[in-house]
Amino acid sequence: MAEANSIFYWGYVIVLSKFIFGCIDTGIAKSFGVLIPTMVERLDSDYATVGFICSMPSTLTYLLGPLVKMFLTDTNTRVIAMSGGVLCGTSIAACAFFTNVVAIEICLVLAGAGLSMTYMPIHLILNDYFPEKFVLANTVALYGYTAGSMLLPILMEKSLQAYGYHGAFLILGGVAYHSAVCASTIRKVSTKSTSGEGQDDIEQNGRKCVSRRNTLTEDTSLHGCKEGKDEDGDEENQGVSDQTRLIRADSIKKQELSSTSQSRCTATLFQAFKGSCGIWKEPIFAFSIPIQILQSYTCYAWMLFLVPHTEQLGIPSSTAVYLSTIGGIGGIIGRTVFIVFLSKGVNTFSVYIPVGCVCTATFLLDFVSSDYRLRAAFAFFQGFSFFIEDAIGGSLCKDAVFDDTHSGMAFANAAFWCGVGATFAGTFTGYLFDITQSFTKVFIILGLIHAFMVGHLSIVAILIKRKR
Known part of the structure; x- marks a missing residue:
């Protein structure tokens, strides 16, 4: 009984760890939204290139998910996760001392690899502690993404003004080191040890x-x-x-x-390969892959270019950065409403679809006005929507996968496709701006992409309902 209570309470420690990790992950992405204009000038580059290298941490966090999953065992999970936190913090801090695009790209690639080494173990252990209520526990943990999008951009803006480019990167690296602390809380669930003991x-x-x-x-x-x-x-x-x-x-x-x-x-690698291929035996989940890519793409494009877009409209950087905070406030409210719906047993897809329609509308109406109050309203509803939609991947891993033995690799594959979307967010969106020289046109294109994602999600929801 005491052991069961210990497992129950430690599960909330894991939720807190993922909360803090989410704060770091999204905070890094949003911080680059503040740093991108300075980096373009300092590196003498263009928005497409800088947007690409700045998307590397978020991209590789998820893109390397299947690879990290393959090498995780009961004995090395915590070691790998903590090593990733140290690697991430060191790599981001090192960016302060380079002025070459290639050198900074290498550092940010290593930072992304480090984040992935921490993210995947925490994500998988959360599912072990909450196998029946994973979507609810994961949604609560995702408050960290909202908090990070609110706080770290302001921290970076103030750091950039007070300590300059070098100081801002060193502080961001210090924040990233805290992911190692999150990793230190990883503890194997004793009820899951049977298979491990059998293997031993x-x-x-x-x-x-x-x-x-x-x-x-x-x-x-x-x-x-x-x-x-x-x-x-x-x-x-x-x-x-x-x-x-x-x-x-x-x-x-x-x-x-x-x-x-x-x-x-050889047997271990074969089992990992077999598990990864098994996910293709889930046709609905495979059909939902474009949803995961496009949701990640639009969300990370919004994170990276919200502040530069506002600055282009003539609003000072010191004021524009608060739109990230407003979006974060909207995200907190949206996530809270979503958790209430989950606790009431409401079908998650009946929430995702109308919320996605609202988000699409705010992007398509971007041309209406450059007034700061309207931009704040748009940022609020976009944050409200995106921080509900970021639970879509977890929902699909649970609802679109009908064989529990495929769940682990479903999470790893969902992370991979999320990374693919984050890659395009930095590269393709920056390329669109270099061509159009208008963030307004770029945001309208994002609205069209998001509309396609919502339509695809509606089809998947119908397929899941019929299958069940």
Whole structure:
């Protein structure tokens, strides 16, 4: 009973850890929205290139999800997660000392890899603690994404003014180091240990078999040495023969151990590959992949270019940055409303679709006016919508996957496609601006893309309802 209570309460520690990690993840993406204009000028580059390299942390956080999942085991999960936090913080802080686009891109790629090493273990362990209420627990944890979008852009704006470009990156790197603290809370769920213990038993039995085989080999070799000694009677030659046979026995032992290790490694990789391919046996989930890409694309494009868009309309940077805070406030309200609906048992897709329609409308009406009050209203409703929609991936992993054995790789694949969308958010959106030189046109295009995503989501919701 005490152990069950410990598991129950520690689950909320994991929720808190994912909350803080979300604050860091989204805060980094939104902070680059403040830093992009300065980086374009400092690096003597264009918006497409800078937008691409600034999308790397968010992109690789999710893009590398399946790869990180493949190498996770019960013994190294926390080590990998904490190492990722250290790698991320170090890489972002290092950006302060480079003025070359390639060098900064390498640092941000490493930062994204580090974030992925932390994100995937926390995400998977959250599902272990809340297998039946994952969507609710995950939605609560996603408050961190809202908080990060509110607080870190303001922190970066003030840091940029007070400490300059170098100081802002060093502070952002310090914030990223806290992801290692989040990773330190990872603890295996004891009720999930059965399969791990079974695997350990198999490995122990394998070791015993190898040990017995090696013992028999050594005994046979020694026996052969003794027989040879009796027949020859030459002690000097027999000593050489004994030594040769012992060397051969030791060589055979090493080869067998190496063969066993290689076989185990091959079996692990095969199981991981088999698990990743198994997700394609879920046709509805596979059909929903464009939704995950487009939702991530529009959300991260909004995060990266909301402040530059507002600045282009003639609003000072010190004022424009508060639109991120307003969007975050809208996100808190939206997420709270969504959690209330979840607790009442309301179907999640009946919330996503109308909210998505509202978000689409705010993008398509972007041309109406450049008045700051209207921009604030748009930012509020966009934050309200996006911070509800970011739970779509988790919902699809639960509702569109009908075989529980495919759930783990479903989460990893959802993260991968989210990373693909984040990649296009920085690159393609920056490219559109370089062509049009108008963020208003860019945001209208985002509205059209978002409208297509909402329509596709409606079709998937119907398919899931019929399947169930």
